[in-house]
Amino acid sequence: MQPKPAITPSTLSVKDLPWQIDWDIQTCTLCGRCTAVCPVSAIELAVHRKRVVDATAGLKAKPSNVHTVYYGIRQRTDPAYACIDCAMCNMVCPNNSIEPRRQGEATTLRFHNNRGGQARTRGGRRNNPESLLDQIKFIRISMLTDPALDAGRHEFELRTLLGRIQPPEEGLKAFHDEAWVPPVREIYPLVIGSMSFGALSPNMWEGLQMGVAYLNEEMGMPVRMCTGEGGCPPRLLRSRFLKYVILQIASGYFGWDEIIHAIPEMKEDPCAVEIKYGQGAKPGDGGLLMWYKVNKLIAAIRGVPPGVSLPSPPTHQTKYSIEEAVAKMIQSMSMAWGFRVPVYPKISGTTTAMAVLNNLVRNPYAAGLAIDGEDGGTGAAYNVSMNHMGHPIASNLRDCYLTLAEQGRQNEIPLMAGGGIGKNGNLAHNAAALIMLGASVIQSGKYIMQATAGCLGSEVDRCNICNIGQCPKGITSQDPRLYRRLDPEQVAERLVDVYLSFDTELKKIFAPLGRSTSLPIGMSDALGINNSDVAERLKIRYVV
Amino acid sequence: MCRLFAMTSAEPLSPMRAIHALNVMKEGHDGSGVGLYLSGLSGPFAENPDYPVLSGIFTEQGLARLDAIMSGLGFLTKYSLAVTPRHKPPVGTPLRGTYLARVYQPPAGWAGLSAEEREVQLVSTRVAIREEGQKTGDMMVFSFWPDVVMIKEVGDPIEIADYLGLDRPELAARRILAQGRQNTNYAINLYACHPFFIQGIATMTNGENTAFVPIREYLQSRRIPGYMGYQSDSEVFTHIMHFSHYKLKLPLVAYKHVITPLSEAELAEHPDRALLTRIKTVCRKMIIDGPNCVIGCLPDGTMFLVQDRKKLRPGVVGGRPGVFAFSSEICGLNAAIPDRDPSRDFQPMYLDTAYVRPDCREVTLCSQNQQLPPQH
Ligand code: SF4
Numbered sequence A: 001m002q003p004k005p006a007i008t009p010s011t012l013s014v015k016d017l018p019w020q021i022d023w024d025i026q027t028c029t030l031c032g033r034c035t036a037v038c039p040v041s042a043i044e045l046a047v048h049r050k051r052v053v054d055a056t057a058g059l060k061a062k063p064s065n066v067h068t069v070y071y072g073i074r075q076r077t078d079p080a081y082a083c084i085d086c087a088m089c090n091m092v093c094p095n096n097s098i099e100p101r102r103q104g105e106a107t108t109l110r111f112h113n114n115r116g117g118q119a120r121t122r123g124g125r126r127n128n129p130e131s132l133l134d135q136i137k138f139i140r141i142s143m144l145t146d147p148a149l150d151a152g153r154h155e156f157e158l159r160t161l162l163g164r165i166q167p168p169e170e171g172l173k174a175f176h177d178e179a180w181v182p183p184v185r186e187i188y189p190l191v192i193g194s195m196s197f198g199a200l201s202p203n204m205w206e207g208l209q210m211g212v213a214y215l216n217e218e219m220g221m222p223v224r225m226c227t228g229e230g231g232c233p234p235r236l237l238r239s240r241f242l243k244y245v246i247l248q249i250a251s252g253y254f255g256w257d258e259i260i261h262a263i264p265e266m267k268e269d270p271c272a273v274e275i276k277y278g279q280g281a282k283p284g285d286g287g288l289l290m291w292y293k294v295n296k297l298i299a300a301i302r303g304v305p306p307g308v309s310l311p312s313p314p315t316h317q318t319k320y321s322i323e324e325a326v327a328k329m330i331q332s333m334s335m336a337w338g339f340r341v342p343v344y345p346k347i348s349g350t351t352t353a354m355a356v357l358n359n360l361v362r363n364p365y366a367a368g369l370a371i372d373g374e375d376g377g378t379g380a381a382y383n384v385s386m387n388h389m390g391h392p393i394a395s396n397l398r399d400c401y402l403t404l405a406e407q408g409r410q411n412e413i414p415l416m417a418g419g420g421i422g423k424n425g426n427l428a429h430n431a432a433a434l435i436m437l438g439a440s441v442i443q444s445g446k447y448i449m450q451a452t453a454g455c456l457g458s459e460v461d462r463c464n465i466c467n468i469g470q471c472p473k474g475i476t477s478q479d480p481r482l483y484r485r486l487d488p489e490q491v492a493e494r495l496v497d498v499y500l501s502f503d504t505e506l507k508k509i510f511a512p513l514g515r516s517t518s519l520p521i522g523m524s525d526a527l528g529i530n531n532s533d534v535a536e537r538l539k540i541r542y543v544v
Numbered sequence B: 001m002c003r004l005f006a007m008t009s010a011e012p013l014s015p016m017r018a019i020h021a022l023n024v025m026k027e028g029h030d031g032s033g034v035g036l037y038l039s040g041l042s043g044p045f046a047e048n049p050d051y052p053v054l055s056g057i058f059t060e061q062g063l064a065r066l067d068a069i070m071s072g073l074g075f076l077t078k079y080s081l082a083v084t085p086r087h088k089p090p091v092g093t094p095l096r097g098t099y100l101a102r103v104y105q106p107p108a109g110w111a112g113l114s115a116e117e118r119e120v121q122l123v124s125t126r127v128a129i130r131e132e133g134q135k136t137g138d139m140m141v142f143s144f145w146p147d148v149v150m151i152k153e154v155g156d157p158i159e160i161a162d163y164l165g166l167d168r169p170e171l172a173a174r175r176i177l178a179q180g181r182q183n184t185n186y187a188i189n190l191y192a193c194h195p196f197f198i199q200g201i202a203t204m205t206n207g208e209n210t211a212f213v214p215i216r217e218y219l220q221s222r223r224i225p226g227y228m229g230y231q232s233d234s235e236v237f238t239h240i241m242h243f244s245h246y247k248l249k250l251p252l253v254a255y256k257h258v259i260t261p262l263s264e265a266e267l268a269e270h271p272d273r274a275l276l277t278r279i280k281t282v283c284r285k286m287i288i289d290g291p292n293c294v295i296g297c298l299p300d301g302t303m304f305l306v307q308d309r310k311k312l313r314p315g316v317v318g319g320r321p322g323v324f325a326f327s328s329e330i331c332g333l334n335a336a337i338p339d340r341d342p343s344r345d346f347q348p349m350y351l352d353t354a355y356v357r358p359d360c361r362e363v364t365l366c367s368q369n370q371q372l373p374p375q376h
């Protein structure tokens, strides 16, 4: 309670806040580090008034009140400064004297974080820990006839193809006729999902790029990373490392002036071009880089003035319809690199995915389809979009795969699945399940941030302030005071750790299923779930 | 694990040679079924080598229906080998009716058809009869092709051979594929018994094809007549060979590159790198997985053996000019061709294709690392 309480509709008590600060007066050294580090100024140094009853031993003097003060920490209750549970205060406290505590029942804040008519925006995720993918089990263990495969000893071909695959007859005819064939890349099935330079800090980006280069050149793992919409640093565009990069173009076309001008100087073709039509975290909404994060460097790369918010329109404004947009953009992007680079669209999970897919099937230049499910992450979006818009990835992907299979095209348009893969930490399991449901490529962003840079976001609305440039870990901030907390070398190291352990886990899943010669795309007979409705919907086995 | 045995010989041999070899390897199969493919036939079957032979099992009513269908299509019976067993079937073998191998003279209208058109007609006729038969369960057909007889039954190979009288001289053949089945994860169904046959191509496999479901989905979506059944996960090996031979017109030694392509590192060194990378890319859905030894026979009579990418199954080829055999185990080979030089036996490894041409002179080996024969 404030010293001079003015009770307004939005006056809250700490009880109304989902995160409460426990502060221990006994051990606090009053160093002030916590208040300095707090990214949202949820706590402040405070002088507290204190009354002590002074009763002397004896009867003569009456006990009296003594008013003194003590110094300590106060949690602010203004909705704009509500604690976000990043626990940075605890991280910097020398004595563990302070920590946030979740108070599950507090909901009042939700009704008040729209001051000035501004609906809540934030970064992060859908904040729903439930995961259908986590419930899927791998049930087809080869027991009877197989010598079990040994994940540690046997050769495993964990590679996938990105690019339009011609039907076998056509593909071989084109070879003999020396005709043009669509470009195809053999890559590692886990791709780092599109997180833009701008959404991510320079240190985070550099760390990821270094890690990717190391994985490719030292570990022989053809890992690829998508830029997101925000262009690409000029030096990277002109380096040999560009071949590990998937360039994204989206409705704001940010950074594409720079990219187009760099084409004549490119030493290598990029791995692919992703055209973003939608994003799982905020379907039907364009990208958003809020002004806090548009510093000089970002502005230069994106070709915009600094300090202004950069919303991308929800659709590609220069086109009438998505069919036209897809066809024309795939065509022009392909043309820009002489039809040597695979170009594919990325859409958010939606019931209309099949329509897009059928369109792509008829377009010989379409190199794949990326679908981003509702659990996808973002650097900035409206809370309502993030929480309630979009389609779960599992059935959307499955429907697309089965549609292709019905037409005999399941080999031709690789499906890429993303959105909440590994949201509870089960990255390899979720990825393998999606592969067996029909995905050729898995895209992951949030897991990579959490695992390589220690992003604090969780599925219970923790942190999630990626949009305002105050990322306490320096992952999604453009403020050098914050991002210098993140050492790019360490990010790179963590990325390598993540990929190597992912690789081992994937083998540990595939070996007992007897699969090693090729990625088990569409091996739905290996999957089971203890929910008959889901089993029926996904056409997998119901097991109890 | 099933046991496989195949022989190719310059002179016709009794299928009993193969059945005995299977019996020697008996501890490897549980006698839940036997399948035979016979080609390079002799005697009455050789009289009209271009006429197709229909092989299958028919009830009395089935035979009548078959006659109606075939005469309706204009086929004339030229020769018929019908076995209706006299004594009781062995335990576990159902009483089915007549085991038939019948040579037909094609309808007069076929004279104007090209060889390719005839082949397509033969496949679709077989498929049509099979589908008819499945409705009522009175007809089962395994092949309909010139110079090919197929026999399949549930039970122990030796007992079945005795039951059906497989030692009869009419069945002597130059090329024999035989499988003793170990029933695994699929119900015992005659259509699940190897070898499988389509358009002159027969293959049999042991082991388990763990990539079965996606491959089956892919093959079915090709909409090619005869890509059906799949009561066994091994049937896809036959159809992949069919696809690679007829649709892609690839040579035999490219089959390995379709089902178990080289890794990128191996391809980097390969003289046919560009073509093989192409094959690997466009045929990716036909990559097999799991422990598998595939033995088969092509329309021209070439018999071959290939292993999975890790060579997880046994398989050996040996013999002498004039007669060679492919066998799951050396004891089977010893039983069938004792008078050979065993030091020349060869166990094909994970990159090899071993084959014997119909002239039966030698075993040819081809590693995936070798250059492919020139293509036209
Ligand atoms: S947990 Fe984070 S937001 Fe909350 S008081 Fe501590 S530093 Fe501030």
Ligand code: SF4
Pocket (backbone or CB within 6 Å): A123, A124, A449, A454, A455, A456, A457, A462, A463, A464, A465, A466, A467, A470, A471, A472, A473, A474, A475, A476
């Ligand atoms: S740690 Fe940074 S990136 Fe992670 S949720 Fe918080 S603000 Fe976003």
